[in-house]
Amino acid sequence: MPEKAVVIALGGNAILQHREAGTAEEQLANLRRAAIEIAAIAAAGYAVAVTHGNGPQVGDILLRNEIAKDILPPMPLDVCGAESQGMIGYLLQQALGEAGLDMPVAAVLTRTLVDGGDPALFGSPTKPIGPNYTAMQARGLEREKGWRMVQVPGQGYRRVVPSPRPLALVEGEAIARLFAAGVIVIAAGGGGVPVVGEGGGTLRGVEAVVDKDYTAALLARLVGAGDLLLLTDVEHVALNYGRADQQDLREMTIAEARRHLAAGQFPAGSMGPKVEAAVGFLDAGGERATIASLDSAADALRGRAGTRIRR
Ligand code: ADP
């Protein structure tokens, strides 16, 4: 096991950005920027595992399914999640290959065990996914497929799915062995494909979304990384984000992070899970957690960019 180890999480929104159409070329170009940073970090002597989000990508896959549904059967959400891991994993392998790494790289299609009794799976689902629908379409989907739909102001209706916490990675042992052998492992994309135990060793894929920030923290503990680096499309975590009195943070203690979370500074669908995952990682024995932009990963790991949360 090398002395320095880091888990790097790439934000789905940084890989496919809001203003972009979402072509393979655009995503590859964004991943090349990340790959340059990852190569620099590996060259500095770090063992590296990479994970990534998939929100915008799985959104596109779901829309493709929706448009083609009269010709080809739509795939369930767990299968779409696996598709997105394959797509992003492949593009990242390509980008890392071009970045001149001298270690082997492998993408591991990863399933994430979630608790079948998790209240998030049975209570009211919270995570909006996929395309917008009209009120009439939404009622039809609720009837025909049993989907839960919510009205989103200004967007129409969207499907919502549960967002359970990750318990363990089914491929954890395979990932840990590759990592220990010096392989740059790409794993648990999109938080991993959520599965529940059925008894008798059977696992069943569920239509849910695990937040990749929580899975990244789990992955970091699994491989024994001292550093967790959460990369997204903003330079810093901020207080009063988006307001005139926005204040970018360079550092937070765990206690400050908890206080700001409780005060609602970091929303549930975006910055909240990152800060919570960072705090959870430090509580579980991690050394440093840093939230930064995709382009400043190497500087962020040195404490020269982004927002560091420390014990
Ligand atoms: P990712 O795909 O990287 O997980 P998210 O959209 O989930 O991206 O989270 C990053 C987003 O969080 C930023 O683009 C920013 O708009 C938003 N955000 C919300 N609150 C804050 C905050 N307090 N400080 C910084 N960014 C914030």
Ligand code: MG
């Ligand atoms: Mg996110």
